Amino acid sequence: MASILPASNKPMRSDQNTYVGKSFVHVKNPYLDAMDEDILYHLDLGTKTHNLPAMFGDVKFVCVGGSPNRMKAFALFMHQELRLPGSGEDIEDICAGTDRYCMYKVGPVLSISHGMGIPSMSIMLHELIKLLHHAQCCDVTIIRMGTSGGIGVAPGSVVITDTAVDSFFKPRFEQVILDNIVTRSTELDKELAEELFNCSREIPNFPTLIGHTMCTYDFYEGQGRLDGALCSFSREKKVDYLKRAYIAGVRNIEMESTVFAAMCRLCGLKAAVVCVTLLDRLECDQINLPHDILVEYQQRPQLLISNFIKQRLGLCDQTS
Ligand SMILES: O=P(O)(O)O[C@H]1O[C@H](CO)[C@@H](O)[C@H]1O
Numbered sequence: 001m002a003s004i005l006p007a008s009n010k011p012m013r014s015d016q017n018t019y020v021g022k023s024f025v026h027v028k029n030p031y032l033d034a035m036d037e038d039i040l041y042h043l044d045l046g047t048k049t050h051n052l053p054a055m056f057g058d059v060k061f062v063c064v065g066g067s068p069n070r071m072k073a074f075a076l077f078m079h080q081e082l083r084l085p086g087s088g089e090d091i092e093d094i095c096a097g098t099d100r101y102c103m104y105k106v107g108p109v110l111s112i113s114h115g116m117g118i119p120s121m122s123i124m125l126h127e128l129i130k131l132l133h134h135a136q137c138c139d140v141t142i143i144r145m146g147t148s149g150g151i152g153v154a155p156g157s158v159v160i161t162d163t164a165v166d167s168f169f170k171p172r173f174e175q176v177i178l179d180n181i182v183t184r185s186t187e188l189d190k191e192l193a194e195e196l197f198n199c200s201r202e203i204p205n206f207p208t209l210i211g212h213t214m215c216t217y218d219f220y221e222g223q224g225r226l227d228g229a230l231c232s233f234s235r236e237k238k239v240d241y242l243k244r245a246y247i248a249g250v251r252n253i254e255m256e257s258t259v260f261a262a263m264c265r266l267c268g269l270k271a272a273v274v275c276v277t278l279l280d281r282l283e284c285d286q287i288n289l290p291h292d293i294l295v296e297y298q299q300r301p302q303l304l305i306s307n308f309i310k311q312r313l314g315l316c317d318q319t320s
């Protein structure tokens, strides 16, 4: 742990959900308030070692994505877009004491990596949501910016998710808790999705659509790929499955959106998922884009989200 607080700086215990007119982050765990200290182990932060309200109390936008490099690049981009002083090159990884996740703060924007897959996202979200709660953050918008495989859409398209669905095209996330399966809704904030879509229309040559996003537990067999180490189904079965997904409204496939939608919804966070498609899965399985195109595609959600944040902050006349 990096910083040790003097006793007088100990963060207040939480009665913050009772403030009027502001939307605070809810934690739904009766045991938390009774804990003398909360160590956010995978973020290398804690309530006794860090003054979380001072460090994070002004956060209004949380942006998450799988890759640490992408989230650092996004933080540097936001530093430039928000016209903050300095080059930003010396920006520090707040979670440098752990190599599980990275985290950067740029004004009111927090940029965090979550790794690949539901378990990695879920662990990060438990600790992030507690962090926002301990920091007494209010009116926070959270957006996942990712990559995905498209279904029936041109590579490079940006899909804004209206509903995250599971591999059966159902709007649910099933969490195993003890030896029970608990089913949670994966609806996302429709108004936020619309706001992002409207923002995308102001960016020239920026193919964007709203649709369902399918979240799977695996990149290969779980997404019907024929190019994994294991494959027990035919090309016809693959195409039939993806076409049925398309008919059910699915426009892209990735690996975190259901748990992200479910947890954010339960904790009162307005959440969105914005993913660029790297290929059309009806056409192929391998991602064989040249590096520069891959980099440019990954920047598309970043550009959209940066414009959205600037618009929310009243800085929309600033162009990059
Ligand atoms: O680009 P990110 O955010 O990592 O998301 C997608 O890419 C990974 C697979 O390559 C999965 O995590 C999937 O959800």
Ligand SMILES: O=c1cc[nH]c(=O)[nH]1
Binding pocket: 147, 148, 149, 150, 219, 223, 253, 254, 255, 278
């Ligand atoms: O096909 C793809 C591409 C990116 N991420 C996924 O999960 N699937």
